[in-house]
Amino acid sequence: MRSLFFLLEKEFRQLLRNKQLTRVLIIAPMIQLIIMPLAANYSVKNISIAVVDNDHSTFSQKFISKITASGYFKLTGYVASYPEALSMVEQDKADLALQIPINFEKNLVRENSNKVYVAINAIEGTKANLGGAYLNSIISDFNSEIRASWPAGAMIADAPQIDVVSSNWYNPFMNYNLYIVPAILVTLVTAMAVMQSAFNIVREKESGTIEQINVTPIKKHIFILGKLIPFMVLAIVVFTLGLLVAWLLYRVVSVGSLLVLYISLIVYLFATLGLGLLISTYSSTQQQAMSLSFFFINIFNMMSGVFNSVDSMPQWAKNIVETFPPSHFIKIMRMVVMKGSGLSDIAYHLIAIALIGLVFNTWAILNYRKTVE
């Protein structure tokens, strides 16, 4: 135990002496946390729309102003013909082309039905999907509005409508930051824990110092602890600063207890540092460790449900994601931060992370023994 103290003394001395590295390790994640949620926003706004109004009636005017007033759409073209509107889509000046037919008002009043035509640029899939959906809901809204404005009794024969009214629980204003900031913080902590622990151990191999350490009576597990504890401390510092940035900049404050968050964080770091250790046992140069950890970090970032929903993935992918510690920790973060979940609510995810961590660490230690002794 005394030698662990001396190892830690040495590790912290080296870490703090490398000012450039410490600065990057702490400041870089904060910059990313400041920039990424602002930029990587999924709530689609500013959908540019080109309108072909062949009717020029009060109703069509009302319809158009309703669309632009929604805030989602930006009227970028008010053109005379459909080909003109389509060429705007082709030139990327418009995402949607909306055609209002001749006699829009007349048919609507007389025949009680009408059709508008919408052409969507589907190159940017999400934007197209959401834009189309927004437009549809505006149209159906408009529909019921004009029905309501007509004299009572006139439409009695119509079938009764079921109107779905939903309210957004845990995030009533659909604040995107509340969803994305905790997840991005998880990816930042993950990258730091996995990569730095792996690099640090491999550095000792590369410089040959591990040779000198191995002929001393230091026990393997003490040496490994001496390597992992500094990065656990550093990761906790980064996580704490991240929570501060989330609070100050995005007004994201955890509804649930911070204690639960930190307990989960420590379990999570046990798993990610274990992965870093595992990577280090399979690499003999920092370049190898870099490539290997980059592989994992990339997969984690893309598949752990930071931006997209894991539930909509194919089953085989879901099974794989189940073994990724970040996917569980992101769920825990969202549950605790948004819902205020307690330990019993997140138990499944916490146990999953602990088990994965146990596998990583055991594997790493077995492999470490084999290669060194």
Added chain:
Amino acid sequence: MIELNHIKKTYSKGLVTALKDISFSVNHGELFGLIGPDGAGKTTLFRILTTLLLADDGTATVNGLDVVNDYKQIRNCVGYMPGKFSLYQDLTVEENLHFFATIFGTTIKENYTLVKEIYQQIEPFKDRMAGKLSGGMKQKLGLCCALIHKPDVLFLDEPTTGVDVVSRREFWEMLRKLKKQGITILVSTPYMDEANLCDRIALIQKGEILSIDTLAKIIESFPKDLYAIKSANIFKLLQDVRSYPGVGSCFAFGDALHVTFNNSSDKDVIKYLHSKDHTDVSMKLITPSIEDCFIHLLSPSI
């Protein structure tokens, strides 16, 4: 103090043989030199003895402890200085020494007398990062760190490679002093001229021990008379002597050729060389050097 019995080691799943059946022993308090060219297997041998590597076959003991079963005790009582500088470059001289003292459960103060003489030479730079030291000072610091826990046996893998002549001499001087304090030292070197500084030497080549003895005995065992032949044109001389029928071996050494004859009193070679238009030809009997012995042992057939 150190015993090796039929140690074998191969790399790459048996494709590359590093050590073939090595056996020798080093006595207590001896300064033992392992001399051989690069790639002879010296470092592999050190790594096996310092418990960093497992031999494929054979047994070895250090200080009476088995390198496989008692590796933990061995690590407490040996000092090892790898061939490559292996201290923390981003720690200062003093911090390195302090670190290695503490992980052995001791302090600099406790064993200061042992390292004092060496450490005093680098003490003016004690606040300098180890990575910024010159080659000779790095070696001195390495030696201090290997000594700070007062080991019984010291393993030094090529401690003088890449070090200037003055520092090399100083370094060997230090080893002699350590030897006087009763520390057994196994040192390897690719420099033949350092052989005469060891009590006994083992010549090693391609994983095999060619000879183990004191330098004097090894030289004594050189089986033939050795002559140095000189002439004005050394390059032509080499070709001509080699083509002379009675020559056993012939190698260039500086400005002379070291030659042995199958028939040891073959003086006709001078005449032969004159007939080949050589001028300033001289030939004299010399005592073999360690290099001569090494070359002879490498190719005993000639």
